[in-house]
Amino acid sequence: APVNAMILAEIIHEAGLPPGVFNLVNGMGPVVGEVLATHPEVDMVSFTGSTRAGKRVSELASQSVKRVALELGGKSASVILDDADMEAAVRGTISACMLNSGQTCSAHTRMLVPAGRYDEVKALARAAIAKFSVGPSLEETSKLGPLVSANQRDRVLGFIRTGIEEGADVIAGGDQPPAFEKGYFVQPTILGIKATDTLAQEEIFGPVLVVIPYKDEEEAVAIANSTIYGLGGGVWSGSDEHAMKVARRIRTGQVDINGGPFNANAPFGGYKQSGNGREAGVYGFEEFLEIKSLQLKPVAAA
Structure with a gap:
């Protein structure tokens, strides 16, 4: 989706920013991206994309010891505690997973639920996902549009088939794509694993949510922390205090408490292989600053 960047460039030009302060270069990562990451006159690279590509950017940038900020992949957990409003928590988690047809790095793609309430969660999840109508993006009745490419559709379907082969409980959806004349569609899918x-x-980077039962809060936290990622997540509880107590134990860059909305003024970024550095807010600006100290000779006393 490079067009939005082109529109931004037009706005910046019309606003009168001096030539050269902002430059837009379109191109593929292995061509344009690698030049920017290795060029000696580039002091810093801020990259958003896959963890695999982020590792490559870091590798190239290290050759000139330039600073790097990375916003990479995620496998964010939505931890639903036993005292939560279960219907609201399931509905909110599904919405946080399916945004952009699941093509969001911070999507809540793992829903952790008390084992004793698994059947209840399944029924709530089926009811909630039924409202996510699939169709072309410009149709008013569509809530879930296509994936970005045929390759991505096939990759997501491959993951769903892997899950089924490993014994997943198919709660909703599956590996049969909806039939539309154009577009690369995948059914919104929920699997118990x-x-x-x-x-x-x-x-997975598609409309796929997995439901994982846990026996107690200790196990819930352990499961939430059990991936190489740490970008986003959520905790649902009957009280914000209880949710925050659990949230502080999850190694991830941001945690939504009881469905708290995204805050554009808060620092955004990840732990572990979800990246380093932060975007947005004051911390996002500070990523692009260098610190300089001026040492002055003390003035002699009169």
């Missing part, structure tokens, strides 16, 4: 299954560890 184990914390050690492939789909509990790999970023």
Whole structure:
């Protein structure tokens, strides 16, 4: 989706920013991206994309010891505690997973639920996901549009099939794509799995939510922290205080408490292989600053 960047460039030009202060260069990562990451006159690279590509950017940038900020992949957990409003928590988690047809790095793609309430969660999830109508993006009745490409559609379907082969409980959806004349569609899919299954560890980047039962809060926190990622997440509880107590134990860059909305003034970024550095807010600006100290000779006393 490069067009939005082109529109931004037009706005900046019309606003009168001096030539050269902002430059837009379109191109593929292995061509344009690698030049920017290695060029000696580039002092810093801020990259948003996959963890695999982020590792490559870091590798190239290290050759000139330039600073790097990375906003990469995620496998964010929505931890639903036993005292939560279960219907609101399930509905909110599904919405946080399916945004942009699941093509969001911070999507809540793992829903952790008390084992004793698994059947209740399944029924609530089926009812909630039924409202996510699939169709072309410009149709008013569509709530879930297509994926970005045929390759991505096939990749997501491959993950769903892997989950089924590993014994997943198919709560909703499946590996049969909806039939539309144009577009690369995947059914919104919910699978019940184990914390050690492939789909509990790999970023799928599509409309796929996995439900993982846990026996107590200790196990819930352990499962939430059991991936290489740490970008987003959520905790649902009957009280904000209880939710925040659990949230502080989850190694992730941001945690939504009881469905708290995204705050554009708060620092955004991840732990572990979800990246380093922060975007947005004051911390986002500070990523682009260098600190300089001026040492002055003390003035002699009169």
